[in-house]
Amino acid sequence: MTVQEQAQKARTAALALSSATRAAKDAALLAMADALAKAETAILEANDRDVARAEATGTSAALIDRLRLRPDRVAGMVEGLRELAALPDPVGDVVRGWTNANGVQVRQVRVPFGVVGIIYEARPNVTADAGGICLKSGNAALLRGSSSAAESNAAVVEALQAGLVDAGLPADAIQLVPGPREITNELMAARGLVDVLIPRGGAGLIDTVVRNSQVPVIETGVGNCHVFVDAGADEQMALDILINAKTQRPSVCNAAETLLVHADIADTFVPKALETLATHGVTVHGDSRMAAYGEVVPAEDSDFAAEYLSLDIAAAIVDSLDSALQHIRRYSTGHTETIITESQKSAARFTTEVDAAAVLVNASSRFVDGGEFGFGAEIGISTQKLHARGPMGLPEMTSTKYVVTGTGQTRQ
Secondary structure (H helix, E strand, O other): OOOOHHHHHHHHHHHHHOOOOHHHHHHHHHHHHHHHOOOOHHHHHHHHHHHHHHHHOOHHHHHHHHHHOOOHHHHHHHHHHHHHHHHOOOOOOOEEEEEEOOOOOOEEEEEEEOEEEHHHHEOOOOOOHHHHHHHOOOEEEEEEHHHHHHHHHEEEEHHHHHHHHHHHHHHHHHEOOOOOOOHHHHHHOEEEEEOEEEOOOHHHHHHHHHHHOOOOOOOEEEOOOEEEOOOOOOOOHHHHHHHHHHHHOOOOOOOOOEEEEHHHHHHHHHHHHHHHHHHOOOOOEHHHHHHHOOOOOOHHHHOOOOOOOOOEEEEEOOOOOOHHHHHHHHHOOOOEEEEEEEHHHHHHHHHHOOOOOOOOOOOOOOOOOOOHOOOOOOEEEEEOOOOEEEEEOOHHHHHHHEEEOOOOOOOO
C-alpha cells in the first residue's frame, strides 16, 4: 500500500473519529490497553529481535536504551492509555465565546487536526503513546517509526488495531507506515492528505523534516538542558537535583547536559559536585576553571553545544547570573533550563529572561514531561513558538474553528 493510499484510509477514519463521542473513544483506549497487555510477550519478543540487530550493528548505548522495552515499560504504555481514557476530551471545548451587539453568537471551539503523521526514531513506546493521544483528540495517526524498531512497532500497532476493532472504531485510525527511507519523503510530500507532521528524534531527523516537508510541521526539539547553581543555593538540594536530572535517565531529551556554577559558590560546591558525579559514573567535560577543582575532560566549544544523551555532562564556572544567562542564550536549544537558587530576585530574572519551552526553579528537568505535568502520555516536547510549546498533551493536538450562530442577521 502506498503512503497516499494509507493517508486516504486515514482520512476516512478521521471523519469517523471527528464525530465519535468521548465514551466511544475512551472505550477504544481501554480496549487498546487490554490488547497491548495481552500482547506483552509478542511485543517483548519482537523488541528482543530489534535490540539484537541494533547491537550487532554497533548502535550507541543511548539509542539502545531508547529502543529497549521491558515488562515495566510495556506496563507503562498500557497505563498511559488508561490514563488517557480518564482525561477530559478536548474536542468541542469552547476556547472563548461572546455575543455581538447584533445578537450574533461567536464561539471558538477545539477540533481535531484530522490526519497526523508522526516520524520518530527508536522508542517503540512512542507508538502506543502517539496512537492513544491522536485517538483521544479525534485524529487518525500515520506512524513512521525507524527501521531499528520495525518489529516492535508492528507488534504494538497490531495490538492497538485489535483494540480499535473490538471497540467498534476503524482500525485505519492508527496505521504504521513501513518501507524504505524514500517512504518518509512521500509522507512529507502528502500535503492535502496529511494535515500535520510531528518529527520526534535527534537533531538530524528534526532538521530534515522541517526543511523538506510540504506538510505543516510542529517542531519538537533536542535538549541541551542546563542546570545553573546560583550563589547562595542550597548545596544539597543542588546536588540532588543535578544527579537526578543527569542520571535518572540520561538518554532522554529532558536530561541535564550542562552544569553552570556561580563563582561565589564554586569553592564549596564544585568539589562535592565532581565527586558525586564521578560516583554516579558521569564524565565531566569541564572548562579550565572547573579543572582546578578536580579531574575533568578538557571542554571545547562543541562540548557545550552537545546533547550527550549519555553519562556525560559539560560544566563551567560563571562569574554572575548575567554570565549564566549569556551562556544559556548561546548554547540552549530552547527545551528546558533550570536554576537552583534561594534568591527570589534571581529566580524571577531567570524565568523571565531564559527563552525556553520550560524553565524550572529548584526542581529537576526530568519533570518536563507530559505524564509528570498531568497530561497523560505526551506526543513530544515542542520547542517552537507557534501553537504548541512544551509537552504536547491533548489540547495541543487540536486546532480550532469558529462557530457563528445567528437568527437571520445580515451585515449592513
